[in-house]
Amino acid sequence: MKDEYLLAQVQRLLAEDGGELGIDALRRDDTLVLRGEVESADRCREVERRVADAFPELTILNELTVPRVHKPQESEELTGRPAAAGATSEDRH
């Protein structure tokens, strides 16, 4: 299969069956690299499994990450108009 069709199929499979949009797939020889963000480690494995099931001939390199959920360490001060002063960050807590 042409790479372009393969990548389109991966993208549609993940979005339309799994609700995962915005995952980047790129092919390097027989390896398919998956990159992007998902909201849990479960989803990270699930995405890999879906792709592996659909394309058993490919090796999957799973580079998906799960964004952190820590408390904000700083806030952004919005004063004046953006064209003028601009924004500064400062730690309030």
Add this chain to the structure above:
Amino acid sequence: MGRVRVGAVGDVHLDRDVVGRFRPALDDVAEHADILLLAGDLTRHGTPEEAECVAAEFGGLDVPVVAVLGNHDYHGDRVTEVTGILQAAGLTVLEGEGTVVETQNGNLGVAGAKGFGGGFAGRCATAFGEPEMKDFVRHTEFSASLLTKALESLECDVRVALTHYSPVPDTLQGEPLEIYPFLGSYLLAEAIDAVPTQLAIHGHAHAGVERGVTPGGVRVRNVAHPVIRQAYSVFVIDQTC
């Protein structure tokens, strides 16, 4: 009139596998913010079961929680049930409406609408040709008109616009140019610029960047969780409408 602290996050895409992940960072939210805004894509597929997860995660916080829905929340075609579940948990869900929250430092008005795509000035879709194309553009026009109406309805010290789709291309940098028309519309910025607004919050652009500004000078912040990489961001607004 003092400083109003606005907490915001979008695109949490909750399902059972995520429940409890955000909560530890939310329990003391009142120490950081006067209100928490949720910028859509609260669920993964827009099912009532996933909405219950959102209710569990963001219900019963010690600040008011105000949300708009995103495209994922529409996927299951059960928007009324999803909205009802969030409301039952105490969340305010806006679609073409405004709400005013009293804080110690003044009244904060939030106008919310999901928004839609269509692209940006000079490169945008137009209501011409096939009915499907006209429907696409008219949905954006309708959503922008809802946002205008909601912004105009607010009587408050500080006015914030809350959408899922982006009003500006600035915050989309990092996304492929080819998909910009699916990520937002300049019509939303035009709506925001028509009414004095201090801040515009959106989500949806997972690969975008945090900061932008409308042509009229209103600050825009993309709070999609993969962009902010923390439980929520805080913006301190120190000016009046």
